[in-house]
Amino acid sequence: MDTRTGLPVVGMVGGGQLARMTHQAAIALGQSLRVLAASPDDGAALVAADTMIGDHTDLDALLRFAKGCDVVTFDHEHVPGEHIRALVDHGVTVYPGADALRHAQDKQVMRARLAELGLPVPVWRRVATISEIDEFLGAHGPAVAKAITGGYDGRGVWSVDSAADAAPLLDRGVALILEERVPLRRELAAIVARSPWGQAAAYPVVQTVQQDGICVEVLAPAPGLDEDAAVAAQELAIRIATELDVVGLLAVELFERNDGSILVNELAMRPHNSGHWTIEGARTSQFEQHLRAVLDYPLGDTGLTAPAVAMANVLGGRSDGMGIDERLHHLFAADPGARVHLYGKQFRPGRKLGHVTVLGDDMDDVRTRARRAARWLADGADEAHDGGET
């Protein structure tokens, strides 16, 4: 409790863009997010008054950070479970808890648990030897190998057509699972929030568009998804949140197969890229919702604010030519309705530097505008100027 304001203090471990945007939401709730950042140049450290610099794998740093926090939560999944348990042993309230978070940290644990619950997942197995890989490929055809821990944004995921493809990974000691390569219509995501008291609230199901394993666009609501299928995906996400005792946000990344059936791909227990559109596109942003959930506040309205919402990520492209400030000028002149979010990061090719959200009545229109705006910020060039370059 902040005695100056009479309002709770939420500590977020990790100082990236998720903490940065959660700080914006905390300000509206009368709070100031306490941030544990790895570096003073982290996106959230640049903006949050109450920032501590420290290592999220250092238990002493975590304990110092947690002092005076009503609840500690995360902007990433990299805090070791034993540290989370140690925080709890010291009387700190931590959401999501270690037992829940494990399912977002360890793909083998997650797959095994979801399968045990009878939930739809791709065919998978843990593989530790070439013969196990051969066996899986023989039974299920070309596969996807995933590092059990540490992967994100396309890292830690490899196509495996033959055991030889995976041999170097085994040689490097990477703990792997193999999964069938699912023929997809597209990818979806269902975000829900759940409070300690057990209240749950689901956002409209969205379509996510990936390139090289990185999310590049999110469309809300998922175009053409029928009501029954959307409700089923929301119910699936709520069931997972409940069974795993998640507190806070849960993002369930889904594969939609050609027959319309869905499979669970990944889980994240924090604000998620597939929910950035909610800042303007939903009555309650995912960032405020995460705060409300971990504080056991009643959850906010998840309804859409417009019929069609498109979000496009700004992924660092060309760093030559005009600087980001000049690009922003041009974008604002070209599209006064584009909602820009920049994360305060240094330019680096492929890095998520920000995102743009556009709201409107027509999905094709808002999607085109969001994509063009993000492309412009990333490259200082739009498709029309680009002459078919790749």
Next chain:
Amino acid sequence: MDTRTGLPVVGMVGGGQLARMTHQAAIALGQSLRVLAASPDDGAALVAADTMIGDHTDLDALLRFAKGCDVVTFDHEHVPGEHIRALVDHGVTVYPGADALRHAQDKQVMRARLAELGLPVPVWRRVATISEIDEFLGAHGPAVAKAITGGYDGRGVWSVDSAADAAPLLDRGVALILEERVPLRRELAAIVARSPWGQAAAYPVVQTVQQDGICVEVLAPAPGLDEDAAVAAQELAIRIATELDVVGLLAVELFERNDGSILVNELAMRPHNSGHWTIEGARTSQFEQHLRAVLDYPLGDTGLTAPAVAMANVLGGRSDGMGIDERLHHLFAADPGARVHLYGKQFRPGRKLGHVTVLGDDMDDVRTRARRAARWLADGADEAHDGGET
């Protein structure tokens, strides 16, 4: 320019809720607002990483603060004009400039200038003696006395039925103007933004509801205001911004008389209480728009995001009973769609502690919800529980 981000640094003098909410907007633009606060407990100082504590009437403090800022702007009107000119002499870019801001600092200067421009203002005059007051009251009936400088939120405004009412003010040396007491239908406000380049953008005209001289509610768009009248009010505000060379936001408070004609009441050159609804209710919030204007970025879309938007201020009421955190729990349970903004202030009767915005299709509905939510946060009691207490 912040070399870490490649984006400009805006400094805001004053650390109240306007700076607090401007910081939220700056974060989205990739920036971090630099704040000059009077106290570390100021609303913006609690949340902004780049806060300096200092006195806004101390030129040395202002010069230290301005170092490294691309532009300096204000959350209040209390910086002396000579200090603003001194900053400019030292090479600092300041918006709005001293010559413009003077019209928001000195009611006599403002009235004289608007009258000279032929713009509609109440009948008024400068009064320094009892006989001048008698003369005005004899000609125009019961009047309103206003302190020429320093008034806000109902302070510095007095009803004057006879010269005796104003005598103590003259005795205390308060510099005064008298204005006719205008028979009103209601009060309106027109907010516009203007950039150094000269681009202007007008928000929809709103109705403001005052109690004891303090704004308690804002309704957007102003109910029942016909299109011609709304456009005329927007054009009036743009003309004032242009004639006075305002850069940044200009809020023009208006009286609507019973015949539908309008008079200019007050001017403010910064984000304004009558524009808080824009955070959720307009495509671009007034806080982002002010930043865009002072940075000479192209201005954002001012369109409404819903047919009806109501904002109600949370004015400190009962401080006994439940604390603000518990009140917030109850409010969120009662109305999951209410958008709450708390300013991190200590409770004090009548103090603006926050505001609530509700969006929807029906003005009566959103107004009732916003008012109930604000009342609940202020008093820990709603009208239904209140049993007719005043």
